[in-house]
Amino acid sequence: MAKVKTKFACTQCGTESPKWMGKCPGCNEWNTMVEETETQIKAPVGRGELLRTKEKARAIIDIESGKEPRVSTGLSELNRVLGGGLVPGSLLLVGGDPGIGKSTLLLQASYSLSTQGLKVLYVSGEESVRQTKLRADRLGALNDRLFVLCETNLEVIEEAITEVEPDFLVIDSIQTVYRPEVASAPGSVAQVRECTAHFMRISKINGVATVLVGHVTKEGAIAGPRLLEHMVDCVLYFEGERHHTYRILRAVKNRFGSTNEIGIFDMTEDGLREVTNPSELFLSERPLGVSGSTVVASMEGTRPVLVELQALVAPTHFPSPRRMSSGFDHHRMSLVIAVLEKRMGMFFQTQDAYLNVAGGVKLDEPAADLAAAVSLASSFKDSATKPFDVIFGEVGLTGEVRAVSRAEQRVREAHKLGFKRVIMPEQSMKGWQPPQGISIIGVRTVAEALKAALE
Numbered sequence: 001m002a003k004v005k006t007k008f009a010c011t012q013c014g015t016e017s018p019k020w021m022g023k024c025p026g027c028n029e030w031n032t033m034v035e036e037t038e039t040q041i042k043a044p045v046g047r048g049e050l051l052r053t054k055e056k057a058r059a060i061i062d063i064e065s066g067k068e069p070r071v072s073t074g075l076s077e078l079n080r081v082l083g084g085g086l087v088p089g090s091l092l093l094v095g096g097d098p099g100i101g102k103s104t105l106l107l108q109a110s111y112s113l114s115t116q117g118l119k120v121l122y123v124s125g126e127e128s129v130r131q132t133k134l135r136a137d138r139l140g141a142l143n144d145r146l147f148v149l150c151e152t153n154l155e156v157i158e159e160a161i162t163e164v165e166p167d168f169l170v171i172d173s174i175q176t177v178y179r180p181e182v183a184s185a186p187g188s189v190a191q192v193r194e195c196t197a198h199f200m201r202i203s204k205i206n207g208v209a210t211v212l213v214g215h216v217t218k219e220g221a222i223a224g225p226r227l228l229e230h231m232v233d234c235v236l237y238f239e240g241e242r243h244h245t246y247r248i249l250r251a252v253k254n255r256f257g258s259t260n261e262i263g264i265f266d267m268t269e270d271g272l273r274e275v276t277n278p279s280e281l282f283l284s285e286r287p288l289g290v291s292g293s294t295v296v297a298s299m300e301g302t303r304p305v306l307v308e309l310q311a312l313v314a315p316t317h318f319p320s321p322r323r324m325s326s327g328f329d330h331h332r333m334s335l336v337i338a339v340l341e342k343r344m345g346m347f348f349q350t351q352d353a354y355l356n357v358a359g360g361v362k363l364d365e366p367a368a369d370l371a372a373a374v375s376l377a378s379s380f381k382d383s384a385t386k387p388f389d390v391i392f393g394e395v396g397l398t399g400e401v402r403a404v405s406r407a408e409q410r411v412r413e414a415h416k417l418g419f420k421r422v423i424m425p426e427q428s429m430k431g432w433q434p435p436q437g438i439s440i441i442g443v444r445t446v447a448e449a450l451k452a453a454l455e
């Protein structure tokens with residue numbers, strides 16, 4: 001075996017250093033450097049090798065293009081997040097908390113691809129072949145083109161790839177795979193980087209669409225997917241709340257599509273079911289005619305989604321009142337409270353304020369500001385909101401309500417779900433006609449919006 005050398009590497013960005021450092025010079029994160037014992041490999045594989053071809057530089061107009069061919073995964077929510085389907089030869093990373101349903105999602109996608117005549121190899125380093133079979137039985141995912149391998153040695157996996165010649169490859173998970181030449185333990189920065197580089201080469205050269213499952217660990221104790229994010233084409237996160245059955249698939253990086261789209265699934269005994277009408281799901285438990293609850297029309301990618309926004313304002317005896325938000329940006333909440341204090345004369349200094357987006361959805365659009373303002377004011381005054389109102393609009397520092405994009409689509413979604421009124425920025429009302437049966441109230445200031453919503 002070649003010389004073994006000790007060094008330190010950052011679990012977040014992969015920066016290496018001969019000595020330990022408290023702060024990583026690459027990403028400025030603290031306590032991310034871990035010790036690695038790495039063997040010198042004669043020919044490290046990586047992007048360099050992949051690109052070392054005899055090709056010459058060409059004028060861009062001479063390069064033939066065409067639409068990226070896409071294969072439907074059979075799960076329309078997954079297709080949506082991928083930007084229209086799976087691109088052959090692409091390398092994807094799927095991350096998520098333990099037990100969230102990553103293996104279930106990928107087994108379902110594998111099955112559906114195999115029914116379309118594609119060959120699929122599912123490599124599980126965490127579960128036995130029997131366990132995978134049991135899951136496949138439960139999901140009804142049985143097909144003779146779907147091959148399962150329980151292995152963690154990269155060389156054995158490569159042999160299986162040569163033998164099966166799959167079109168779609170799943171590695172569950174990248175942290176369990178190891179390359180024997182690299183001395184560090186599976187899951188270490190060096191192993192994860194080497195193995196990922198290897199799979200990248202396989203996917204690009206053979207045109208195999210490859211999905212790597214990555215574990216999200218607290219504080220990056222082992223090499224988390226962060227490090228891999230730079231190396232892959234697409235990074236998807238599968239999230240959800242433990243006590244809810246629905247799951248949200250989000251793209252945080254996508255070389256072949258937008259990263260705004262989300263896919264929504266419901267976890268059932270027979271596997272993940274797609275949720276095609278998310279608004280209905282998110283509003284199903286909504287209490288009607290109470291104070292602090294509003295419905296906001298938010299855009300998730302190209303799709304409008306209605307969600308409930310709840311606020312609770314309660315007196316406190318402590319000198320510094322609490323400000324807590326879940327699913328809503330903390331800074332924007334402070335901004336909205338400041339606007340209510342300064343422009344509306346509501347005194348929040350002696351009040352704790354909580355803001356919660358029901359159903360674990362994250363609202364990161366400024367268009368949710370106005371609904372937050374109405375929710376907070378409604379709870380502050382203990383005055384109920386109207387159950388059939390939908391509210392959206394951005395709030396500015398002077399208390400003005402600013403225009404938002406795609407107003408028409410938001411209104412149509414509200415109409416589809418039977419809402420009667422929409423309170424929205426007056427500025428966004430130009431150039432389109434609202435559907436019959438829904439009344440639109442255009443507002444210019446937060447004061448006008450509160451008047452319309454609460455009186």
Ligand SMILES: Nc1ncnc2c1ncn2[C@@H]1O[C@H](COP(=O)(O)OP(=O)(O)OP(=O)(O)O)[C@@H](O)[C@H]1O
Nearest residue numbers: 096097098099100101102103104105126267268269
């Ligand atoms: N028999 C069952 N009935 C209903 N739901 C089940 C059943 N078995 C498993 N599940 C659901 O599937 C989830 C586990 O899914 P899965 O194994 O795909 O997750 P994972 O993200 O791959 O987990 P890990 O990180 O352990 O690999 C469980 O948390 C549970 O919600």
Ligand SMILES: [Mg+2]
Nearest residue numbers: 102103126172
């Ligand atoms: Mg799993």
